[in-house]
Amino acid sequence: MSRYFSEKYGGLVPYVPGEQPRGRSFVKLNTNESPFPPSPYAQRFAREAAGDLRLYSDPECRRLRETAAEYFGLAPDCFVFTNGSDEILYFAFSAYCDSSHPAVFADITYGFYKVFAGVCGVPARIIPLKDDFTLDPEDYFGAGGTVFIANPNAPTGIALTPGDIERIVAANRDSIVVIDEAYVDFGAGSAVGLVNKYPNLLVTQTFSKSRSLAGGRLGMGIACPELISDIETLRYSTNPYNVGSMTQAAGIGALLDREYFEECRNKIISVRGSTEKRLRELGFDCTDSSANFIFAEHPRVSGETFYRELRERGILVRHFDAPRISNRNRITVGSAEEMELFLAAAGEIVKAAERKDDGGPGD
Amino acid sequence: MSRYFSEKYGGLVPYVPGEQPRGRSFVKLNTNESPFPPSPYAQRFAREAAGDLRLYSDPECRRLRETAAEYFGLAPDCFVFTNGSDEILYFAFSAYCDSSHPAVFADITYGFYKVFAGVCGVPARIIPLKDDFTLDPEDYFGAGGTVFIANPNAPTGIALTPGDIERIVAANRDSIVVIDEAYVDFGAGSAVGLVNKYPNLLVTQTFSKSRSLAGGRLGMGIACPELISDIETLRYSTNPYNVGSMTQAAGIGALLDREYFEECRNKIISVRGSTEKRLRELGFDCTDSSANFIFAEHPRVSGETFYRELRERGILVRHFDAPRISNRNRITVGSAEEMELFLAAAGEIVKAAERKDDGGPGD
Structure with missing residues (x-):
């Protein structure tokens, strides 16, 4: 240092x-x-984009947002795309935590949450998991801060049901609840369907795991347009061209190949x-x-x-x-x-x- | 909001x-x-990387750093790579500005500096350019904060000489001086050769302009290893996999094709x-x-x-x-x-x- x-x-x-x-x-x-390569479409689209790098990537990720909107059955302005899902998580810590809004998360969960709290200079309220590593939803009712829950959790792999997630979101109307769904596609129920019902819910996903694009660096936030607009304010205040052309293309290919x-x-x-x-x-x-x-x-x-x-x-x-x-x-x-x-x-x-x-x- | x-x-x-x-x-x-496409090597390497996205990109950017070290005649630990040069600038504002270290920059310069100061919540000290849009180096002697100078400046295009840059760096030993060389390859002299002489100098460059990789998103910081280590601390606290595999590959190809x-x-x-x-x-x-x-x-x-x-x-x-x-x-x-x-x-x-x-x- x-x-x-x-x-x-x-x-x-x-x-x-x-x-x-x-x-x-x-x-x-x-x-x-x-263990599997990305979809052949993702590879092909990325290769094609590699021949056209002279111009800036689309800072609005229009085609990618439209593709995701179609895929998830939501409006395009419910999505923001980031350089991996660590970036959307960092934006969430930046946007919704401060000295009077601590970050609330489990003692055993994605290790980066503690680092994000540190780099953002915000207090963390740590809630221990139960002895069997399950999470008691009621521990998070009225959490008094911005809640971060990985679902399924890492490194335990244990998932909450969508019903439990909804109870937690509903019990924190005055705070943001972030559901980190990096691993959701391997067997848990997603909270994406709840984003239009709860203005305090931000769901994050990554293309690194179930879509085999770890080297492509693509993450996303899914929420009501008002929260997305907060994140966009931060994105346009730090790095508006955060998702390159090849990555946007690969993401589109991955989503199209269901x-x-x-x-x-x-x-x-x-x-x-x-x-x-x-x-x-x-x-x-x-x-x-x-x-x-x-x-x-x-x-x-x-x-x-x-x-x-x-x-x-x-x-x-x-x-x-x-x-x-x-x-x-x-x-x-x-x-x-x-x-x-x-x-x-x-x-x-x-x-x-x-x-x-x-x-x-x-x- | x-x-x-x-x-x-x-x-x-x-x-x-x-x-x-x-x-x-x-x-x-x-x-x-x-107006020109990236080097054929950059395109080919990026295309090849597009076939291999399953694994995370190298968070240390080893091959890219070694290639840059060879190119610039510096050690590999004098480099940090980022998602475009806006990201290295954001890291610089985060690392070296705070309430007692304002950001110091010209009234007419890259418009993002003011935004970075805003998002980082740090005071800005604005120094007007002269009437002819030139910058008087002496205005920056003992600047009392972290200095950001685009050289050549944007949007004026006017460059300082390397001698003037060195005088500014030497006159701010207790503060960081950031020289933003996004446009340096089009006719200005670079300060890269000074980084081992001045422990307070951080040079930033981008692959978006002279290397035609705007859509690939690659920027870099060049400084003595101690400053690079500060930036790495922030990078590993926000987004360690910030540069994807295709981007690293494109950057290597661009540097090899001098x-x-x-x-x-x-x-x-x-x-x-x-x-x-x-x-x-x-x-x-x-x-x-x-x-x-x-x-x-x-x-x-x-x-x-x-x-x-x-x-x-x-x-x-x-x-x-x-x-x-x-x-x-x-x-x-x-x-x-x-x-x-x-x-x-x-x-x-x-x-x-x-x-x-x-x-x-x-x-």
Whole structure:
């Protein structure tokens, strides 16, 4: 940190993204990317746009908004597009939190919420999840601040029902409720249908997971036009050309190809189920995931050891060295082939630990 | 604005980007885009990256940083890449301005500086340019805040010499000086060579103008590693994957093709010269532009009229309805063919005004 850096960032601890390995080739199950390429339409549209980069991208994302409007059955002015969904979340923290409007979120959730609160200099009110990692909706009634809920939650994968989401939104009429639906397509019910009913609801989604566009960087906010207009004020005050032409094109292609989207999503849900079943057979405890990852622990292998042993075998998963969850790992649901490799390694690691516990030769 | 929008943005006036016309086809000389496509390498690399979007982009932009390091003859940790150069400017306002470190900039300069100060909630100290739109370096000695200078300046196109830039940087050891070099490649001297000498110097550049990648969204900051580390702290606290894979690839291709870059840049400089000459023959006053635009006024045609009359003839330029410059227009240097169309229209408009002034039939 230089001596010029503003004192207001004195205690700021940045987010640490999952490792992007280089050199050695890993089975990469650590950042919740899709095992499938984006829709051929997304690729083709992006390639075409790559031949036409001389002009600025459309700051209004008109075609993309119209495509999304058609897709979700809402008006185009219910959408704002951003450089990944981290950017719409940052805008939400900026727009709706300040010293008298704290950010309210769970102790175990997307780790970036705490960082956003820090960089925006706003207080955070942390509400612990229950012992089983479920969220009690009533804990958020009259939350007294801007609520951020990931649904399904990360890294637990546990989802609230749309009914519970609605109860929370309805019980916070004087505050914004942000529902972060980065993983919603893998089995949870979306709150998008509620945005015209509740003027205090902002839903965020990403194209990085279920639409396989992590490298394309596209996120979106969905809300009533009045909230979208707040976000647009911030977007036009920081970076109006925030979504490039290739990204807009890829997003349009991804939305138009609903069939491919559903095919990929269904495969991931199916592989998640079969992987969880086999992990449980190996003695793992898995949360009830509605996301494209599994959050698992084993009574005989620490989270740290499991992470390290997998890594030695060329498999990357995500381990969070944080209270309550350090014994678990978050394992992205990859292709069926990748999960076979993962399960074989997991089986080896568990058996070695059991041999060691039973007095056999350990490590 | 919704009733939830934080009061801290009460007076915020967003930036208004230049018009992106739809429907009718215009000769587009209003947002300083290049008339030439990006390097074939940039296009090819971007197309290739479009086939590989499943994984997150490299948050460290390693290959891009190494390519830039090679290009500029600096270490890779002297660079940070952003989603266009507006993002690096926003980071600079965030990192180095606060209530006790105002932003210091000219009355006539890139209009976004005032917006960034507004969105960051920091005071601005505005220093008027001289009557001829030149900047007196001594006005910035001991500026008492974070200095933002566009060099060449926009919309005037007038450049400071590298010697004057160095005097300003040296005279503000306790403050950051940001030199915004969006247009530097069209005839001004860059301050990049000074970053290792001055720990208070941050240079920003964009790939939107001289590298024809406006639609790709790539900007960069160049400074000593300690300042880059400040910016990285903010980047990792807001949007670590801010530069997508296609954009990184396009940027690498653009930097590798130095020959194409110089060819395009030289053509633009040449067309700027011939256009200015003919504008002067028509009676226009043009500032001494080192950028890819011309800033011109005519004694007999108001800036507003000239803008409107050009628009009716299918030619878009940029008119700023602001004090001291409302009688001028900023005209992007397009292709030789585009400038012929522009000059023909300009000639018509001037002749009509002169006929009218001379008592002939006017509009």
